[in-house]
Each structure stands twice: as structure tokens, then as C-alpha cells.
Amino acid sequence: MSKTILIVDDEPEIVELLRIFLEREQIEIIEAFNGAEAWQQMEKNTIDLAVIDIMMPQLDGYQLLKKIREKYKLPVIILSAKNQDSDKILGLGLGADDFVAKPFNPLEVVARIQAQLRRSYEFTPPITSDPKSNQQTSLGDLVLDHHSCELQKRGISIALSSTEYLLLKLFMEAPGRIFTKKQIFENVWSQPYMNDDNTIMVHISRLREKIEDDPRQPVYLQTIRGLGYKFAKRVASI
Numbered sequence: 001m002s003k004t005i006l007i008v009d010d011e012p013e014i015v016e017l018l019r020i021f022l023e024r025e026q027i028e029i030i031e032a033f034n035g036a037e038a039w040q041q042m043e044k045n046t047i048d049l050a051v052i053d054i055m056m057p058q059l060d061g062y063q064l065l066k067k068i069r070e071k072y073k074l075p076v077i078i079l080s081a082k083n084q085d086s087d088k089i090l091g092l093g094l095g096a097d098d099f100v101a102k103p104f105n106p107l108e109v110v111a112r113i114q115a116q117l118r119r120s121y122e123f124t125p126p127i128t129s130d131p132k133s134n135q136q137t138s139l140g141d142l143v144l145d146h147h148s149c150e151l152q153k154r155g156i157s158i159a160l161s162s163t164e165y166l167l168l169k170l171f172m173e174a175p176g177r178i179f180t181k182k183q184i185f186e187n188v189w190s191q192p193y194m195n196d197d198n199t200i201m202v203h204i205s206r207l208r209e210k211i212e213d214d215p216r217q218p219v220y221l222q223t224i225r226g227l228g229y230k231f232a233k234r235v236a237s238i
Helices: 012-023 035-044 061-071 085-093 106-123 162-172 181-188 197-211
Strands: 004-008 028-032 049-052 076-080 098-101 136-139 142-145 150-153 156-158 221-224 228-231
Touching: 004 012, 004 035, 012 028, 012 106, 028 035, 035 049, 035 061, 049 061, 049 106, 061 076, 061 085, 076 085, 076 106, 085 098, 085 197, 098 106, 106 162, 136 162, 142 162, 150 197, 162 181, 162 197, 162 228, 181 197, 181 228, 197 221
Parallel strands: 004 028, 004 049, 049 076, 076 098
Antiparallel strands: 136 142, 142 150, 150 156, 221 228
């Protein structure tokens, strides 16, 4: 099935370059050249993934990302010349799934888009009528529904991004197992691990904000110093 990608950048040359490479992969492209125009396109079309610049007129990339995350769960890749660690951490912290610095190799961007689309398919698995299928994973006060891709904590629904869902699914299906950063990245992001610790740390932090009573003293998602992370095998329900 053909996918539709929204490309948002105030430099038409960049939009056209990505269009050329992505259309070779049979991907449909919708263009926008500022944040306000991009939001209009989001509201009018079914978008599978968005690639957005940060420095844009009318509505910058950070503002656009906030609006997207308030309403949509689709993958978002930031493509920006603002490439300091602080810029990347801010973008990921606001809900971006990936960050690519300019100047970029268009083949790398295509590869990252394809990886995100594969992950997005995992995030929305087909509905099955088989009553024996494993629809939920429960641990302590948490229930992760694999059909709606939603989390409930003590009966209260908690919205998850696609990355947060895949992280939680990885951990909850193997409680007690220690996952290294390399294993986490390659399982969740479906890309080779390149010592991209900031990406993992920011998403772990966001996930703890949602599942822990006190994110500073995590009970569920524990750091194993020098090794990685694990999910507690047993957590007492309140």
C-alpha cells in the first residue's frame, strides 16, 4: 500500500530533492513551505509520516510538532540545520521520533523514513477476530493493549507515541531482562546503533513521565548502570 509523506521546509530545493528520491520508492509526497501550511495539510489529508524543518516562518518546527503530538500519533522526523545536542534533545523531548542534521545525504533520509514506516506498521497491527490472540500485556498497574496501541494505568488511558509504544512493548514482553542501548535501538528504531545515546535517554525519560508515579525514582523502568535498562518483573498494584 502506498504511503503518504508530508515534507515541510521553507527551502523549495530541499523539498524537491526529497521528492525525487522518495517518489522512486513509490511514496506519495505532500509539500508545505511553512508550519501553518503544514498544519492545514495535516488536517486535510491522511499523512503516514512527516518530515519537518525547525526554522520556518509563521509556525516553527517545534510549535508544529507540539500541535501534531496533541492530535496525531504518526512518526515525525526533524530535518534541521540546528544540530546541537540541545536542539536534538528538545525535538525528541517534544515527541519527534528521529532527528537528521543538515546538510544530509538524501539516501540516509530515505532509509530513516522507511525504517519509521516499518515501525509505524508495527504500531498499528491488523485487527484479528481470533479470541485466542494475545491482545494485552499486563504488569502491575499497567495494561498495554496491542490492538489499540494504548496504555492504561489503574484504568486511566495514557496516550503513547509510536516509539513509546514499541519501547513499552519491548520491555513489558520481557520483564526482568536487561536490554543494552544497542539492543533497544536496533529493536525499536530498526536501524544500526551508532552510539546515539541521547535518542534513547530522551524517549526513556518521556516514557517514565507517563508510567511512573515518581519518574525520578522509577519502579517499573529501571536503569542498570553500565549495562542498560530493564522492566521490573513484579510490581505491587495499588
